[in-house]
Amino acid sequence: MTKASCVLDYAITSGNLNLKILEMELFKDKRSKSLILIAHCIINQNAKSDGTASYGGTITEVMELLNSTGLGIVQMPCPELHCLGLDRSDKLGSTRPVIEENSRIRNEMKQAKSLEKINILIQSLVYQIEEYLKNGFEIKGIIGINRSPSCGVETTSKENKEITGQGIFIKELQKVLAKKDIQIPFAGIKTFEPEEALSTIKKMIGLNELSLQ
Ligand code: SF4
Numbered sequence: 001m002t003k004a005s006c007v008l009d010y011a012i013t014s015g016n017l018n019l020k021i022l023e024m025e026l027f028k029d030k031r032s033k034s035l036i037l038i039a040h041c042i043i044n045q046n047a048k049s050d051g052t053a054s055y056g057g058t059i060t061e062v063m064e065l066l067n068s069t070g071l072g073i074v075q076m077p078c079p080e081l082h083c084l085g086l087d088r089s090d091k092l093g094s095t096r097p098v099i100e101e102n103s104r105i106r107n108e109m110k111q112a113k114s115l116e117k118i119n120i121l122i123q124s125l126v127y128q129i130e131e132y133l134k135n136g137f138e139i140k141g142i143i144g145i146n147r148s149p150s151c152g153v154e155t156t157s158k159e160n161k162e163i164t165g166q167g168i169f170i171k172e173l174q175k176v177l178a179k180k181d182i183q184i185p186f187a188g189i190k191t192f193e194p195e196e197a198l199s200t201i202k203k204m205i206g207l208n209e210l211s212l213q
Contacts, residue, residue, distance in 0.1 A: 027135065032070045035132060036205065037125075037184075038062075038143040039151045040078035041191070047078040049105065050087060051094030054191045061194040065201060071140060074128065077121045079150045079169040080105060083114040099147075102157030106149030109168040122173050129182065139184050141204040144170050146188035153188030 027033060042062055045053040066073055080088055087093065089108060093101045108114060132139060144153040144167065152167035166174065170186065177184060187204050189197035 027137075032072060033136065034070070034138045034140060035072040035074055036066065036140045036143065036201075037074045037076055037129075038066075039145045039148075040075055040081070041145065041151075042143065042189075043073070043075045044078075045191075047081050047086070048191075049080065049093055049101065050091075051101075052098060052191075059191060059194065059197070062189070062197055062201065065198055069205060069207070071205065076125060076142075076151075079114075079118055079121060080109065082121060083117045084108055097160075099157050099162060100160050102147065102149045103160050106156070106158055106168065109150055114168075115172075118169055118172055121169070122176055125173065126176050126180070126182075129177070129184070130180070133182065140206075141185040141187060142173075143201060143204070144186065144188045146190050151188075153186045155188065 041047045041053075042059050043057075045055045045057060045059070084105065088101075088105050090104070093104075096104070109118070129139060142153075144151040146152050146155045147157055147162050148167045149157045150167040150169040152165070153170055154164065155162050156165045156167045157163070158165070165171075174186065185204055187200050189200050191197075
């Protein structure tokens with residue numbers, strides 16, 4: 001008996017054995033079939049721009065919460081690492097105020113070379129999203145990082161200010177999903193505001209404050 005549940009029908013026609021698969025139900029193992037997509041640096045602070053990592057590895061509070069839910073966690077790519085490298089193409093980045101450096105990074109991320117790479121990353125991500133949806137999985141939401149020039153959902157950085165709006169990567173991702181009529185909730189958190197982050201994520205995945213205590 002294979003892991004997948006199969007119902008097979010055998011028919012003998014003209015001396016040949018024809019094997020017909022009438023029904024095949026996939027993914028009946030232990031997986032929850034429920035997922036959340038999160039910004040790369042929630043799992044890996046090593047990808048952050050110089051001077052902005054708040055944890056050694058993961059944002060521990062967020063990962064503890066997510067691990068307790070049984071959701072699968074899809075780590076989205078870090079668009080700035082892919083487009084600009086770990087030093088974001090300027091080794092002096094950390095010598096500037098964060099918002100100023102973020103605004104410089106935003107301008108770099110808008111260049112044609114960066115947009116080309118972002119599109120490739122988004123194609124790969126959207127392919128995964130479509131595969132999960134096609135196979136009946138639930139995607140609870142997509143968590144970005146507010147204030148980020150790339151992954152901001154409610155706020156981003158522009159002209160040396162934190163402003164309302166999306167980062168370049170999130171904006172492009174939302175555009176592609178909208179074109180395909182795929183509706184997934186988005187929310188942003190900030191690395192240095194773990195309590196607010198937990199409350200945002202609980203709301204997204206439908207956990208009230210009491211259910212986890
Ligand atoms: S916010 Fe986005 S671009 Fe910035 S480090 Fe995290 S994943 Fe990378």
